[in-house]
Amino acid sequence: MELEGNVPSKKMFAIPNVQTPNQQVIFNPDVCNGCNHCVEVCQIDVYIPHPEKGKPPIILHPEECWYCGCCVNDCPRPGAIEFNWPLALRGYWKNKKTGKIGRV
């Protein structure tokens, strides 16, 4: 997310802070065909369909997500949607032999 295409000279809106967590999934618009299966599967209605057909849904209520994962688990196009755990909810592990720490 570099500044390119997002230069300050563009019109700037006065908008509230972004909710935390910011976005619990990341869509890949090249793979997602906007079928909205994730919109239907979500019991919380975190998403709404994109106004433009064929585009990935809009995450409207990220802070209501309870991380059940069904939107990703049940996606009919693997790779279209990937989970993006909030920074406060990441996990760690350790290679038993080398001691090297891994992290999600």
Add this chain to the structure above:
Amino acid sequence: MTTWHDYLKETGRPPSWPYPVRFEEEQEIDTDVLVIGGGIAGCWAAISAARQGMRVVLVEKGDTIRSGAGGPGCDHWCNAPANPLSRVDPDGWARHMADRPYSNGIGIQIQCREDYDTLLEMEQMGGKIRDTGDEYVGAEGRDEKTRLMISPRYGTIHSYLPDPRMGEPNFNPPETRSNVVIRVWGSTFKPALKKECRRLGVRIFDRVMGTSLLTEGGAQGARVIGATGLNTRTGEFLIFRSRATILSTAGAGSIWLLSMELGGYSNMISRAMSGDGTVMAFRAGASLTRMEATGVVMIATGLKHKWYTGGGDASYENVPIVDANGRRLPYPIQGWEDAGAMVPTPEIQEKVRRGVQSGEYALPFYADFPSMPEVEQDATWKLMLGEESTTKIIIDTYNRAGFDTRRDMLQSYKFIEGQSLPQWREAGYGGGLLVDWNLRTTLEGLYAAGTQMFAPEDHSYAAATGRYAGRKAAAYAREVGGAAPDRCQIEAEKNRVYAPVRRSGGIEWKELHAGIARVMQYYASEYRTEPLFQIGLDALERIEAETVPRLYALDPHKLMRSLEDLSILEYARIILRASLARKASSLPLGFHRIDYPALDPPEWNKFLTVTLDNDRVRIGELPQNFWGDMRQQYEAHNGDYQGVYREK
């Protein structure tokens, strides 16, 4: 461009509401059996009633395909003493289970008698219950002939409370295990249930929140003849007329906590679970019980880690816990060594805590997967965690990031993240509707199943009691006629439901919710006295009088959240009413009073019931084991039970 802010930035305007808006518009639906709540219990209830030839309507706040606590998955069918590998008698096991104080002997007896049949029906519908692909050959507990996989949980006895002998050699030898818990591939269940509902012609109303029950003549305490609902996307008002109604919504989560801005709504219970069913039944005049029972939330909350539920300690089945230097902790595991105990003894916890302070055990701790046989690693990682509720996405995330059980040890957050505060409580699994041997509530025409009942248990309990309630409600519906709802009752409910969208400003649901939670943290948590309860009740009544009339919602979704918080407000008041009534402390109820410190005095070993009678709260009493002889009662009520359904 998938966040709201990105969209605004790109297009220069916010997205329009994507669904048609139908506030105040009405739709009327007539049915024989109405089921409110499309989770595990509700789907089973709908299927079971439809198999009796009834017209069935199923109302679900989310989408039935994955909704409810058991929607994402389920790794254990927790009480199937009637399974062919079991070493215990179902009736004897039921009595043993119901020996725990303030349990629900009716639901437990139904579960123990019928949940293996229920599981076989699940398999008929396409749910996976055996290792048909021979993925886990050689795993402990796997039966070669049936390919069922027995779990260590409840290996000897049912106990969430640890046995001091656990972990000792020969504590839980294979030849004496109870074999009552079966590992299952529960992620296959919910879609199969929805499909079966469809096949049987159940009319499913997804994205509809039940808001109230309709009673004959609109009177509190009268026969239930239907319900009202709100479409949570369009705002449309639905009026359901039914001969019998089954409530199968969840308990209430997040009464004490609202910390979504930290880690999202990352409680054990999803936001959708807000006690709506309990509250609508209460308002209609049904009796509730065990409402004073609450417990501390041990994980998640947004403030603690959610990963690996069941203790937050990475001690999922069979995985030994080691310290940062690889030293094994004297910590029992949820495995064969300790017969599946869920928690260590307080003595062991204290020993580990002292060991950490003195440097004997180095933090952080790890789950030592590589020390286990490969098939056991897989049975834990792929089957248990891969199929359990919300953990599939977690292990998938780890896998993608390169974690491998063959070589890596998973970090445990137990100890390092500290204790939960006593004020982080939940009531979701404690209180609920009082039921009889037909799973009928105290109101004619109203039945309950799963978590909707008092003292509910787990997934298989929800399934078995849902299936049973569907049968009983169908039998009742066959005998009675319908009744026309009372228009005044409908108008009053419409006024209540739409009030937040008729206002042009005020207070939004999150602030209301946080205010209720704070009252409960202060006045109904660790320190309990008569005056504190009274202050709490007054504070909630003040919220009702001053804040609720200002509650404001911008769209159908926020209206749903607002109505949920009104349920939570009522639920909180019921908890305080019940708390005031129990003038004694109780260990099993998680209820310690400063002004009545004696624990479980014999004269208080009874259920307290809470009922609204002419809009006044009435407290009643019922003896423990009020259900009578469980086996006799079950048989007296189920002479016509036909066992496993054979598809026609």
